[in-house]
Amino acid sequence: MLLVHCPYCEETLPELEFAYAGEAHIARPAEPSAMSDEEWRDYLFIRSNARGPHFERWRHLHGCGRFFNAVRDTVTDRFLITYKAGEPRPDLSSLKEAAE
């Protein structure tokens, strides 16, 4: 089982309490009606599908209830960092260095 650090609870807790919620930092377009079908399709469905560090959302569903963001390596399943929703995307190179 994965252990996930919740940035709100400030505890590292069993994965069972959490729900995965897709790729992070995908902002909903301010004016959907101004977009082409292709752009709208890309917003809805096209994801980076990263091999390696992946920015993703999680929710501490059976806990504090909060959504937050994480960087998880999709190869090793290792969490490099978790951070509160609304905080900027952390710098990947410094995360990788810290992990090594």
Next chain:
Amino acid sequence: MTALTPDFTPGPLAESGAVSVSLLAPTGRFSLRARATDMPVLSKAVGVDLPAKIGARANIGTVEILCLGPDEWHVLVAETDAPRLVERCASVYADAPHSLTDISDREVSVRIEGPEAAELLTLGCPRDLDRIAEGEGRRTLMDGATVVLWRDGKDSFRLDMWRSFAPHVVALLETGCAELAAEQSGLANRRP
């Protein structure tokens, strides 16, 4: 199958010798959601300082509060005092916008008590219970059902659960009690 009587009569549900499970009497229950900046005003209205740390508790009189999230509190209050709580929160609504939802009928609670209480909970709770201090509480899981776990003492817990999940959770606790009782009486050693 269900261990609960149709009218949810409070009283003992299961017993192993080293741990007992009993259904608690109904109480007033509220979900309070508010911004952290409005905590001082609401604390005054409720009459108890809202704890700011997730998992922390506070109580005065019959009001007992557990912080579940950065903007969420679980409030227990004697049924007779519930109308007053609602009234006092409503009176500060303009200063401190919030949501106070009566969830009294949504949940039932059991007390789990005895030297093997934590052991029994490990049957369905993935948490490391040693990291929940006495006098704290958390929202967590019990075999797939969301529950609120209150640790009242080293060997004394309360478990609040949605009433529709209660037959499942209580049946599991009953099974656990039977297993612990069998272990104690040495029957477990005789299993093939």
